[in-house]
Amino acid sequence: xxxxxxxxxxxxxxxxxxxxxxxxxxxxxxxxxxxxxxxxxxxxxxxxxxxxxxxxxxxxxxxxxxxxxxxxxxxxxxxxxxxxxxxxxxxxxxxxxxxxxxxxxxxxxxxxxxxxxxxxxxxxxxxxxxxxxxxxxxxxxxxxxxxxxxxxxxxxxxxxxxxxxxxxxxxxxxxxxxxxxxxxxxxxxxxxxxxxxxxxxxxxxxxxxxxxxxxxxxxxxxxxxxxxxxxxxxxxxxxxxxxxxxxxxxxxxxxxxxxxxxxxxxxxxxxxxxxxxxxxxxxxxxxxxxxxxxxxxxxxxxxxxxxxxxxxx
Amino acid sequence: xxxxxxxxxxxxxxxxxxxxxxxxxxxxxxxxxxxxxxxxxxxxxxxxxxxxxxxxxxxxxxxxxxxxxxxxxxxxxxxxxxxxxxxxxxxxxxxxxxxxxxxxxxxxxxxxxxxxxxxxxxxxxxxxxxxxxxxxxxxxxxxxxxxxxxxxxxxxxxxxxxxxxxxxxxxxxxxxx
Numbered sequence: 110x111x112x113x114x115x116x117x118x119x120x121x122x123x124x125x126x127x128x129x130x131x132x133x134x135x136x137x138x139x140x141x142x143x144x145x146x147x148x149x150x151x152x153x154x155x156x157x158x159x160x161x162x163x164x165x166x167x168x169x170x171x172x173x174x175x176x177x178x179x180x181x182x183x184x185x186x187x188x189x190x191x192x193x194x195x196x197x198x199x200x201x202x203x204x205x206x207x208x209x210x211x212x213x214x215x216x217x218x219x220x221x222x223x224x225x226x227x228x229x230x231x232x233x234x235x236x237x238x239x240x241x242x243x244x245x246x247x248x249x250x251x252x253x254x255x256x257x258x259x260x261x262x263x264x265x266x267x268x269x270x271x272x273x274x275x276x277x278x279x280x281x282x283x284x285x286x287x288x289x290x291x292x293x294x295x296x297x298x299x300x301x302x303x304x305x306x307x308x309x310x311x312x313x314x315x316x317x318x319x320x321x322x323x324x325x326x327x328x329x330x331x332x333x334x335x336x337x338x339x340x341x342x343x344x345x346x347x348x349x350x351x352x353x354x355x356x357x358x359x360x361x362x363x364x365x366x367x368x369x370x371x372x373x374x375x376x377x378x379x380x381x382x383x384x385x386x387x388x389x390x391x392x393x394x395x396x397x398x399x400x401x402x403x404x405x406x407x408x409x410x411x412x413x414x415x416x417x418x419x420x421x422x
Numbered sequence: 423x424x425x426x427x428x429x430x431x432x433x434x435x436x437x438x439x440x441x442x443x444x445x446x447x448x449x450x451x452x453x454x455x456x457x458x459x460x461x462x463x464x465x466x467x468x469x470x471x472x473x474x475x476x477x478x479x480x481x482x483x484x485x486x487x488x489x490x491x492x493x494x495x496x497x498x499x500x501x502x503x504x505x506x507x508x509x510x511x512x513x514x515x516x517x518x519x520x521x522x523x524x525x526x527x528x529x530x531x532x533x534x535x536x537x538x539x540x541x542x543x544x545x546x547x548x549x550x551x552x553x554x555x556x557x558x559x560x561x562x563x564x565x566x567x568x569x570x571x572x573x574x575x576x577x578x579x580x581x582x583x584x585x586x587x588x589x590x591x592x593x594x595x596x597x598x599x
Binding site: 128130131189190191192193195196198199201202204206207208209210213280281282283284347416419420 | 486489490491492493494495509510511512513514515516518519520521522524528531532533534586588589590
């Protein structure tokens with residue numbers, strides 16, 4: 110029998126026996142950030158293509174939620190900080206080596222644009238709304254004039270936001286489960302998928318729902334491909350990454366990952382969407398909410414399992 | 423100049439004097455520790471091998487904590503010592519997550535804290551508190567770039583290892599085996 114007994118005198122419940130520093134705040138924020146990135150990406154894309162009339166929910170109705178979810182996400186991030194009154198230090202420096210730093214600056218670009226985007230569409234939803242002050246009306250005409258330019262900025266930064274929610278994790282060499290660059294595209298695909306699901310939920314046009322169902326099916330396919338790819342990468346890698354993958358392949362996170370994330374959050378909604386496209390009547394609420402739920406669970410599972418994976422020494 | 427610590431695992435008896443000295447010297451809050459002792463027993467009975475290591479921040483030359491810090495609070499100081507500027511630290515936990523040695527902890531005041539190689543004592547010409555109190559004299563501190571320093575000599579003469587070299591962090595904490 111091979112024996113290995115380690116007695117550590119570290120006496121630090123915060124880091125021993127397992128890393129336990131990030132709780133619900135981070136996965137919740139990553140979910141909301143990814144969702145906002147997804148919604149804003151489609152809004153910007155269809156504005157650039159001049160399809161506002163064809164996809165009114167994607168361009169106008171859905172983005173109304175983004176300022177709220179971005180602010181809620183940022184508040185969750187603030188709550189997570191141990192040194193809350195110092196949060197502004199994020200904006201006294203730009204450090205390209207730190208994904209957290211460029212993520213903070215990306216949010217600095219995306220959040221104000223999400224507010225402006227809503228402001229430009231508010232009169233469509235509330236026809237009697239009046240800006241009251243001359244300078245606000247001047248600002249409105251100003252931003253309408255440069256809407257296409259703003260859409261391009263938003264398109265690029267929403268993709269960066271979506272990727273960053275995954276790269277944030279993968280930059281940590283110390284946590285083998287996170288230390289894979291697949292998390293960037295995987296989180297982006299998941300964010301776009303939740304965004305498409307939300308647009309489906311708020312859309313009133315059948316044609317638009319069909320379009321976003323199709324988009325969502327493709328995105329779920331990409332996600333499944335990337336997940337398989339991730340496990341192949343782990344299993345072909347070093348022992349610590351094989352151990353990290355085994356958290357999901359027989360380890361404590363197996364059931365929650367495969368049942369809640371992969372089956373309920375990806376495969377089942379994809380099947381329902383395919384059925385709907387083939388003229389079966391499926392209430393749009395079911396696949397839409399399942400995708401949103403799956404996206405949230407995915408981030409919780411990756412955040413917690415990643416903290417349970419570590420180097421052996 | 424590159425400061426390093428060399429610890430002789432053959433001489434360490436695991437008394438934890440270094441831990442207590444550090445907690446006293448650096449006023450480490452109760453319940454936390456900047457250094458700790460690990461006892462490892464390996465092998466198949468009756469061929470067992472035991473090692474006792476006094477561990478702390480590895481003061482990496484390629485430190486993941488410095489790379490991921492979003493505010494520049496974690497930084498390299500004189501002699502390659504990795505330090506935290508408490509007034510710049512937002513307590514985001516990125517450095518704690520990035521450290522493969524789990525050497526950092528959130529100080530109750532909010533900022534992140536860890537071993538500093540007692541940089542305040544080094545500036546006065548003294549060694550780190552843990553090194554100075556060690557009753558078996560199993561710990562050594564000095565400049566790696568000075569071939570005449572005790573640490574350089576020991577690393578030339580003895581077999582040694584660093585922790586998780588495969589993580590690529592280039593630690594400045596060496597264990598003589």
